[in-house]
Amino acid sequence: MRKIIKDGAIVEDSWIHVADDAALPAEGDIIVSWTRWQQEPDTLLKRNGRLGVQATGDVAPEDLAADRDKFSLIALEFPAFKDGRCYSHARLLRDRYGYRGELRAVGDVLRDQLFYMHRVGFNAFEVREDRDPEQALQALKDFDVIYQAAADVHEPVWRRRRSA
Amino acid sequence: MYIYDQYDQALVDQRVAQFRDQTRRFLAGELSEEEFRPLRLMNGLYIQRWAPMLRVSIPYGLLSSEQLRRLARIARTYDKGYGHFTTRQNIQYNWPALEKVPDILAELAEVQMHAIQTSGNCIRNISSDHLAGVADDEIEDPRPYCEIIRQWATLHPEFSYLPRKFKIAVSGSQKDRAATQVHDIGLQLVRNEQGEVGFEVLVGGGLGRTPIIGAVIRKFLPKRHLLSYLEAILRVYNLYGRRDNLYKSRIKILVKSLGPEIFAKQVEQEWEYLRDDAALTLENADIERMQQFFTLPDYDANAADDTRHEQQREEDPNFARWLAHNVLPHKQRGYRAVFVSLKAPGRAPGDMTDEQMEAVAELADRFSFGEARVSHTQNLVLADVRQADLYELWQALKAQGLATPNIGTVTDMICCPGLDFCSLANAGSIGIAEQINEKFDDLDYLYDLGPVRINMSGCMNACGHHHVAHIGILGVDKKGVEYYQITLGGTSGNDAALGDRVGPAVGKDEVADIIGRILKVYAEHREEGEPFLDTYRRIGLTPFKERIYA
Ligand code: SF4
Numbered sequence: 001m002r003k004i005i006k007d008g009a010i011v012e013d014s015w016i017h018v019a020d021d022a023a024l025p026a027e028g029d030i031i032v033s034w035t036r037w038q039q040e041p042d043t044l045l046k047r048n049g050r051l052g053v054q055a056t057g058d059v060a061p062e063d064l065a066a067d068r069d070k071f072s073l074i075a076l077e078f079p080a081f082k083d084g085r086c087y088s089h090a091r092l093l094r095d096r097y098g099y100r101g102e103l104r105a106v107g108d109v110l111r112d113q114l115f116y117m118h119r120v121g122f123n124a125f126e127v128r129e130d131r132d133p134e135q136a137l138q139a140l141k142d143f144d145v146i147y148q149a150a151a152d153v154h155e156p157v158w159r160r161r162r163s164a
Numbered sequence: 165m166y167i168y169d170q171y172d173q174a175l176v177d178q179r180v181a182q183f184r185d186q187t188r189r190f191l192a193g194e195l196s197e198e199e200f201r202p203l204r205l206m207n208g209l210y211i212q213r214w215a216p217m218l219r220v221s222i223p224y225g226l227l228s229s230e231q232l233r234r235l236a237r238i239a240r241t242y243d244k245g246y247g248h249f250t251t252r253q254n255i256q257y258n259w260p261a262l263e264k265v266p267d268i269l270a271e272l273a274e275v276q277m278h279a280i281q282t283s284g285n286c287i288r289n290i291s292s293d294h295l296a297g298v299a300d301d302e303i304e305d306p307r308p309y310c311e312i313i314r315q316w317a318t319l320h321p322e323f324s325y326l327p328r329k330f331k332i333a334v335s336g337s338q339k340d341r342a343a344t345q346v347h348d349i350g351l352q353l354v355r356n357e358q359g360e361v362g363f364e365v366l367v368g369g370g371l372g373r374t375p376i377i378g379a380v381i382r383k384f385l386p387k388r389h390l391l392s393y394l395e396a397i398l399r400v401y402n403l404y405g406r407r408d409n410l411y412k413s414r415i416k417i418l419v420k421s422l423g424p425e426i427f428a429k430q431v432e433q434e435w436e437y438l439r440d441d442a443a444l445t446l447e448n449a450d451i452e453r454m455q456q457f458f459t460l461p462d463y464d465a466n467a468a469d470d471t472r473h474e475q476q477r478e479e480d481p482n483f484a485r486w487l488a489h490n491v492l493p494h495k496q497r498g499y500r501a502v503f504v505s506l507k508a509p510g511r512a513p514g515d516m517t518d519e520q521m522e523a524v525a526e527l528a529d530r531f532s533f534g535e536a537r538v539s540h541t542q543n544l545v546l547a548d549v550r551q552a553d554l555y556e557l558w559q560a561l562k563a564q565g566l567a568t569p570n571i572g573t574v575t576d577m578i579c580c581p582g583l584d585f586c587s588l589a590n591a592g593s594i595g596i597a598e599q600i601n602e603k604f605d606d607l608d609y610l611y612d613l614g615p616v617r618i619n620m621s622g623c624m625n626a627c628g629h630h631h632v633a634h635i636g637i638l639g640v641d642k643k644g645v646e647y648y649q650i651t652l653g654g655t656s657g658n659d660a661a662l663g664d665r666v667g668p669a670v671g672k673d674e675v676a677d678i679i680g681r682i683l684k685v686y687a688e689h690r691e692e693g694e695p696f697l698d699t700y701r702r703i704g705l706t707p708f709k710e711r712i713y714a
Binding site: 115146 | 169171174175178179181182186195199202203285312315316318319320321322323324325326327391399402403407437442443444446447449450453
């Protein structure tokens, strides 16, 4: 089983990515594409096991949010680490739409972006397969101070200074 | 000036450690060049024509003497003994060794400096007015807001992988000296009808390949909402800015394609959700706390009584010239703001040696409360000098070659590093500056011409802001030969305008000569006391064009 980072630890991934043209496994937790979810929502909801959906930055966060109760997991895909749209999508899902399920970063997910990803609300990371997730995990500890509020810390530095 | 507390210091220290590890992993082959690239860029490190180039952030252009001394030491220890000040009030080193950069960053952190976000697709250094706090047309000192924005933008998790770089400028004066209309966001402090001070918000200005003057999207933003409004603009840009084409990815293209009204509407919609977010709201106490770092220095109340500089001016015509051109009035009686000219003949515009930096640090301590500023015209400013000290200061600056009395004249050129250093350049720019300096060595002629702004860029990235110059010079490449395109009539002031292209590009050897012809046309047509820009606006391009291509 693949190892991923989840809630600050390395764990075995219990979820299965199901390709658009592959048959749905009878059991288990699956992640399907946003397209597939659009095409066969009923089938997907009826099966045993939890449902996750994977979307690129092309899928509007409000569309994802409209169906958020149906998903135990939302995976946002970074086709290249430089494509930063999903940082905003993550924050919107967490802060505006109150999504509380697993929010997973997939695609070009590398150590050096992890700190930011974590701050905008991702709690799970499929680190790119050729990289060591153990090393990537260290990135979450790169900084113990931050200036601005985000999905993780709600108190910006200027508010902490008020009491100083 | 702003002094770091434990949060600020911890952040820059941890940033140094992070980059040290990233550099180590890159040199060990664990990070590809492609992966290392954005990481080094976000720490100001480029790979240039000959060597890496490190850009160090000077927030809103303000430096303590201690910081300036450290910049000198870095120039001496890690570079070839000089640095280059840029149009965005930063400093660049042209010759650092890649593996030494973490050490340089550590040296900077010791004096509360860094190179964070001086490059890359993120929010860059916040620039401002070099006369902030001393200009008499100021509504409010912009620097506390610059520092608030700097902190909000630093390592912003949502806005560190934007479609493209993002530049913000803040001006607190009626006269715009911060070029707010050609920034991604320009913030202008204004007073509304109720007498309340807030911001006018401009978006989508910028130079480069597609120069555009920014559009006002909000006439009045209360201060408390500064950060929520910025967050709304950045979010709209991060979501909808183009990422498929490098040349269309700046916010100006988004604003232009939607139209400023629709863009403004999207921002306002987003802002509706954010405006009451306590984590983005500045209380008065937060602003006052920041303002306390930028209070007035301990001015000598009797400074105006000592008028020896008047006598000295009578006696020494060279001093008189310098006073007339490099020294500005001040809102405090008996004080002046002094330009340190980095435009001496024979030196690349904006360059300064380690020795000169140390000398100016010393002079700042003696004569200007230990602070210096960088102007976007690539000079330094000592902003709080007693009039009685001017003569001594002048002599000391002169001894260092920093008193060329040419501020605001033809030879006070803005100039990017060009082909000599920059790997993107089409053509040289430093050589052209030299040519112009040689041709226009008669100061009386320059004074007679009055204020003329010449800006030069070595390629259409426009780091030298050529579009907003009275006379702009742009290096172009024609089959491997350097040519120069001339524009006329631009300005980055309140009446911001982009220059008009005069016609086909001209050869390298002709540039200074053509500038000479342009200035002759002006001299012939001007009316009594009329500055270059006004004459140009009155008579238009044709008379110039006829002479240039005669
Ligand atoms: S304008 Fe072009 S040549 Fe000049 S510094 Fe910028 S990128 Fe380099």
